[in-house]
Amino acid sequence: YSAKDAKTGVVMYDPQTLVHQPNRLLLLGDLRRALERQDELALYYQPKVGLNVDRLCGVEALVRWNHPVRGMVSPAEFVPIAESTGLINRLTVHVLALALRQARSWLDAGHEIPVAVNLSPRCLLEPTLLDTVRDLLTRHGVPARLLRLEVTETAVMGNPTLALETLTGLHRQGVRLAIDDYGTGYSSMAYLKKLPVDELKVDRSFILNMTASDNDAILVRSAIDLGHNLGLTVVAEGVETAEHVDALRLLGCDIAQGYHFARPMPAAEVVAWLRASGRETRVAV
Numbered sequence: 001y002s003a004k005d006a007k008t009g010v011v012m013y014d015p016q017t018l019v020h021q022p023n024r025l026l027l028l029g030d031l032r033r034a035l036e037r038q039d040e041l042a043l044y045y046q047p048k049v050g051l052n053v054d055r056l057c058g059v060e061a062l063v064r065w066n067h068p069v070r071g072m073v074s075p076a077e078f079v080p081i082a083e084s085t086g087l088i089n090r091l092t093v094h095v096l097a098l099a100l101r102q103a104r105s106w107l108d109a110g111h112e113i114p115v116a117v118n119l120s121p122r123c124l125l126e127p128t129l130l131d132t133v134r135d136l137l138t139r140h141g142v143p144a145r146l147l148r149l150e151v152t153e154t155a156v157m158g159n160p161t162l163a164l165e166t167l168t169g170l171h172r173q174g175v176r177l178a179i180d181d182y183g184t185g186y187s188s189m190a191y192l193k194k195l196p197v198d199e200l201k202v203d204r205s206f207i208l209n210m211t212a213s214d215n216d217a218i219l220v221r222s223a224i225d226l227g228h229n230l231g232l233t234v235v236a237e238g239v240e241t242a243e244h245v246d247a248l249r250l251l252g253c254d255i256a257q258g259y260h261f262a263r264p265m266p267a268a269e270v271v272a273w274l275r276a277s278g279r280e281t282r283v284a285v
């Protein structure tokens, strides 16, 4: 399913052929069915916590698939399958709808909680995305500023012109945008400057080693400085220890997300977590 270039040794990876792998083919059929029935897919929510003022800054919605036979299937496994077959657009609409319905129900309970949804590369090239987002915001009665969309640099650089157009359209609607997994893709600083993004999320691989490796600490520091110089809010993902928190605070990082604060959890647990953690339920947006 991959071909190795004899001269360079580089493994070429063709997403189109992924569907021919038996396991993937089975999962693909099951995913299609799951999207029709809509009862196996759910969202978990992971808090993002302010490092200056200790409060909830929002949550990231992470899709979970409770497969009837296989149990929990990781999004790292099925999102790429959806992405390589075009099923991703239906998955994304479903996730957006669930996330906005949840944001609305938190609003009704008196909690203004911004919700972030991940967008796959292919969605960024989907001409109907702008209308879909606008319709869903209206239908669920959620102000655009409470929706955050996360995209990776690689997704943007795949088709910079079209991506810029889509992101600009979303931003005009009032939706906030984040660059996800910053540092792992091939980044173009020139482009980063042009993009109407509000937030830079430093990839968890750099946070993981920042207290042990000087190189990773330097990378995190420069990502934070770059973000701030571009006027962006900087979020560290994969914050697992109190040492990470201290180091990030010293570097001036704005927001943290990770197991140290909370694992992704069902919506019903979020407000309880908020109360138990003693953080404000009214968030600044």
Ligand code: C2E
Pocket (backbone or CB within 6 Å): 046, 061, 062, 063, 074, 075, 076, 079, 095, 118, 119, 120, 150, 180, 181, 204, 237, 238, 239, 240, 257, 258, 259, 260, 264
């Ligand atoms: P991501 O957007 O970078 O999301 C963060 C991932 O890191 C999540 O994995 C989260 O559970 C995990 N994580 C958070 N804190 C920690 C920590 O302290 N330590 C460690 N080791 N991990 C932590 P998850 O939920 O398995 O999702 C994996 C990826 O799948 C996401 O990475 C995102 O790219 C994708 N994904 C998830 N949900 C969706 C979705 O609804 N749509 C799309 N297109 N992609 C999604």
Ligand code: MG
Pocket (backbone or CB within 6 Å): 060, 118, 150, 180
């Ligand atoms: Mg994300």
Ligand code: MG
Pocket (backbone or CB within 6 Å): 180, 181, 201, 203, 237
């Ligand atoms: Mg991320």
Ligand code: MG
Pocket (backbone or CB within 6 Å): 181, 203, 204, 237
């Ligand atoms: Mg990541």
